[in-house]
Structures are given as C-alpha cells and as structure tokens.
Amino acid sequence: MPELPEVETVRRGLEKYLVGHVIERVEVINPGPFQGDEKNVEGHKVIEARRSGKGLIIDLDNDFSLAIHIKLTGQLIYRDEQTKNEPLSPKAGSLPGKFTHVIFHLDKGGLLYYNDQRKFGWIRVVATDEIMNISFFKSMGPEPFGLGIGDELTLEKFQSILSKAGTKVKPLIMDQVKIGGIGNIYANDALWNAKIDPARPGKSLSDSESKELFDSIIKVMELSFAEGGASELTFVNILGQEGNYQSHTLVYGKTGKPCPRNDGGVIRRIELGGRGTFYCDKCQH
DNA sequence: GCGGGTGTTCACGC
DNA sequence: CGCGTGAACACCCG
Numbered sequence: 001m002p003e004l005p006e007v008e009t010v011r012r013g014l015e016k017y018l019v020g021h022v023i024e025r026v027e028v029i030n031p032g033p034f035q036g037d038e039k040n041v042e043g044h045k046v047i048e049a050r051r052s053g054k055g056l057i058i059d060l061d062n063d064f065s066l067a068i069h070i071k072l073t074g075q076l077i078y079r080d081e082q083t084k085n086e087p088l089s090p091k092a093g094s095l096p097g098k099f100t101h102v103i104f105h106l107d108k109g110g111l112l113y114y115n116d117q118r119k120f121g122w123i124r125v126v127a128t129d130e131i132m133n134i135s136f137f138k139s140m141g142p143e144p145f146g147l148g149i150g151d152e153l154t155l156e157k158f159q160s161i162l163s164k165a166g167t168k169v170k171p172l173i174m175d176q177v178k179i180g181g182i183g184n185i186y187a188n189d190a191l192w193n194a195k196i197d198p199a200r201p202g203k204s205l206s207d208s209e210s211k212e213l214f215d216s217i218i219k220v221m222e223l224s225f226a227e228g229g230a231s232e233l234t235f236v237n238i239l240g241q242e243g244n245y246q247s248h249t250l251v252y253g254k255t256g257k258p259c260p261r262n263d264g265g266v267i268r269r270i271e272l273g274g275r276g277t278f279y280c281d282k283c284q285h
Numbered sequence: 286g287c288g289g290g291t292g293t294t295c296a297c298g299c
Numbered sequence: 300c301g302c303g304t305g306a307a308c309a310c311c312c313g
Contacts (some may be wrong), residue, residue, distance in 0.1 A: 006291070054291090072290070072291065073309090073311090119308075119310085120293080120308060174292095184290090184292085230291065231291095233290070233311095290310105293307105297303105297304085299301105299302090
C-alpha cells in the first residue's frame with residue numbers, strides 16, 4: 001500500500017477510530033511481524049496517531065508506542081459495532097483471514113486487524129522517546145505537504161537536494177533519506193507530468209524543471225488523497241475499502257500503451273535502481 | 286512455469 | 300564515504 005497518500009489515509013483512519021480507545025488485548029497469531037512486549041500495550045489507551053514518511057506511530061498513554069511499517073501489502077482494518085456492516089473490499093479478505101497476523105482487541109468490542117500477505121511489514125512496541133532511535137524514522141527526509149512529524153519539503157529544499165545529486169532523478173526522489181514518502185507510482189507519474197526523463201541526473205535539471213517536478217509531485221499526490229489512495233495491490237483504508245487512484249495512473253504500469261498526451265509516444269518500461277520505471281519515449285526529456 | 290510487484294535493508298564492489 | 304547493484308524477505312496474480 002504504501003506511499004505517502006496511502007499511509008496518511010490510514011493515519012487519518014487511526015485518528016478517527018482508534019484514538020481514545022483502550023487496547024485491552026493483543027492477539028499475536030504470527031509472531032514474525034510483531035516485535036516487542038504485548039504487556040506494554042495491553043490495558044493502555046491510544047492518545048495519538050502520527051506518521052513520518054511511509055511509517056506510522058501509534059502513541060499510548062504509558063509512554064510506549066507502536067511503530068508500524070506496512071511495506072507493500074500490510075493492512076490495518078478496524079471493525080466495531082458501528083462499522084461492521086460497512087462494505088469490505090475483497091482485498092481485505094475475511095476477518096480474520098489467512099494473512100491476519102495480529103488482532104488488537106479494543107474496548108467496546110472494537111477490533112483492529114493487521115493483515116500482511118507478504119509479511120514484509122513490522123509492528124514494533126517501543127518506548128515513545130525511543131522512536132527516533134529506529135533508523136527508518138531517524139533518517140527520514142523532509143516530506144511533501146508537511147503532514148508528517150518531520151520537516152516539510154519546500155521547493156527550495158527540493159531544488160537544493162536535486163542540485164547536489166549526480167544520482168538519476170527517479171531513484172533520487174524515491175530515496176527516503178533525501179525525501180520522505182515518495183514511492184514508485186507517484187515518482188513515475190510525477191516525472192511524466194513534468195516531462196522529465198527519469199534517468200537524468202538530479203543536478204542536470206534546470207530550476208524551472210525542478211520546480212515543475214516539485215509541483216507535479218504535489219499534484220499527483222493531491223489527486224491520490226482525493227481518490228483515497230491507490231489500491232493497485234492490496235491497499236485498503238481503515239474501514240477495509242479501496243482507494244481509486246490506480247484508475248487515474250498516468251504511466252505507472254502502462255507499458256506499451258500510448259502516452260496519455262496522445263503525442264504519438266509509447267510508454268516504455270526500464271529498470272532504474274532495481275525498480276520498474278515507466279516513461280513516454282516521446283515527451284520526457 | 287515465469288515475470289513482476291505502492292518497500293526497506295544489507296552485503297558487496299568500485 | 301558515496302554510489303550502484305543485487306539479493307533477500309514471501310506470496311499472489313496474469
């Protein structure tokens with residue numbers, strides 16, 4: 001699921017449905033993704049849901065927190081008496097299902113399921129003041145919109161990061177240490193929107209090109225927020241419902257299709273930094 | 286069967 | 300140290 005718009009969508013769901021509730025019991029079905037001591041969670045109230053880049057932090061009233069990364073296929077789905085009849089996407093499966101690894105039993109009968117098909121994700125119980133010792137959070141770069149707990153990525157910072165980097169611009173903007181929250185879908189679509197060749201070195205972009213790219217990152221992510229995220233793989237929101245950005249994707253996954261600009265170009269797929277990279281062979285320079 | 290997959294991390298080579 | 304590559308994690312889908 002996870003790029004900034006999807007993870008922020010989950011955070012908002014946690015804020016709405018989890019904050020103020022007590023986690024009475026933690027049922028660990030598969031210990032792989034769950035690290036730490038359930039005892040530091042059980043009987044404690046959720047006071048805040050925060051996010052940094054693609055990572056989530058659920059703070060409890062005992063100065064412990066749950067640090068969560070859902071990687072590619074993790075899901076956090078909340079059910080209670082009020083929401084149990086809300087339609088559930090088939091991507092959520094049955095609850096609990098084959099890929100349910102942890103169930104948080106909340107007060108008043110609420111349940112928070114952690115599902116993860118590929119088991120790449122993790123949930124760590126950690127003292128709240130130790131969160132920033134987790135290297136993933138410690139090294140997080142500034143992020144677009146400034147909705148996370150770290151610094152906001154401004155145009156000036158973005159241009160400064162690009163101007164210093166000989167790295168190819170697509171892997172560069174996906175480097176979470178440099179910039180937080182951008183993943184493969186939005187990197188591809190933003191580069192297409194800005195008409196920039198993903199293989200160009202970051203520092204080769206002119207000021208107007210880097211501004212165009214910055215604006216494009218904001219634009220594609222704003223569209224995704226409005227659509228509730230992208231459910232290309234298994235992403236669902238806290239109520240187990242899909243987002244719809246994937247029906248708006250511009251070049252991501254469109255190998256062989258005509259360019260959406262109808263300029264006679266064709267979408268090609270190459271690999272950059274080990275990731276599938278999609279671009280129009282006509283308009284991206 | 287094979288390739289590909291919204292992510293991160295580590296090992297290794299230059 | 301910086302940068303790039305490849306593999307690993309695990310499992311589904313077309």
